[in-house]
Amino acid sequence: MKAIVYTQHGLPSTDENSLIDIELLEPTPGPRDLLVEVKAVSVNPVDTKIRRNAPVTEPRVLGWDAAGVVRAVGAEVTLFKAGDEVFYAGSLTRPGSNSQLQVVDERIVGHKPASLDFADAAAIPLTAITAWELLFDRVGVAENGGEGRRLLIIGAAGGVGSMLVQLARKLTRLTVIGTASRPETIQWASELGAHHVIDHTRPLPEQLHKLGIDNVDIVISLTHTDQHYPQIVEVLAPQGQFALIDDPAALDALPLKRKSISLHWELMFTRSMFGTPDMIKQHELLQRVSRLIDDGVLRTTVGERFGTINAANLRRAHALIETNRARGKVVLEGF
Structure with missing residues (x-):
């Protein structure tokens, strides 16, 4: 599957090696995991901070905002089924969303707002x-x-x-x-x-x-x-x-x-990072947000669309985020 990774921390976003396109093996979902086909992602400051500051010994997939379609579910999954459209922010302790397929625990996933396309939905979860x-x-x-x-x-x-x-x-x-x-x-x-x-x-x-x-x-x-x-x-x-x-x-x-x-x-990754007993509250929260969006109470916060999900476009997105001048969210869609 296609994925975008970094292999060396500390490189500026203008360096073409700061994020690169590669092929990775498809992941396998665990008992409570969803296997999601990623349709769109958005970029957050956490992406740029990790790329700059976190050393790696193997290629690391960034990305903590996504919307996509469930392709398979783990044996203990009860909240979703194959074919469901979902949105989520993922976990810092697992590979991110800048790949064609991603596994994510069902307890931190919500059903995508029906009124939004994938790009507009991908702007929502982490924030x-x-x-x-x-x-x-x-x-x-x-x-x-x-x-x-x-x-x-x-x-x-x-x-x-x-x-x-x-x-x-x-x-x-x-x-x-x-x-x-x-x-x-x-x-x-x-x-x-x-x-x-x-x-x-x-x-x-x-x-x-x-x-x-x-x-x-x-x-x-x-x-x-x-x-x-x-x-x-x-x-x-x-x-x-x-x-x-x-x-x-x-x-x-x-x-x-x-x-x-x-x-x-506040760190929104605390619940998933430590597997807290109330981790499912993030599923419940996203379900509520999804309904509020479909009811017209809340709106998406997309500021800019940066094209398809690839290393060059993600480097541009990282560069904008690092200026601290982004308005709303930067989204990318499709591979």
């Missing part, structure tokens, strides 16, 4: 799971709750931000404030439902004051947390909540003590 877990599991906002509370999302126009804005606006009563820095990303975040959009390249407290907002109850930081951290502490209300997903070189939690601010870290 939807991350955003959902951030909002409802980590900071504990209740659905239809949050009346009178304010949420600040730093990086609202990126992949996770694009889903988080929608979930917060559509499923809670929070006042949603997003950050973006360019006219097109400001418009994007506004169209997705942010009540206000401010510029994260300018001081945040002053911009909030101009909106008549002295402080916020929750900050979810999706990018450049180390750069914004002092301002985050400043704008958070006493007993507020701070959550993040990126990888600051260091994070000193002591400044949070004075205001009794709680700290929450």
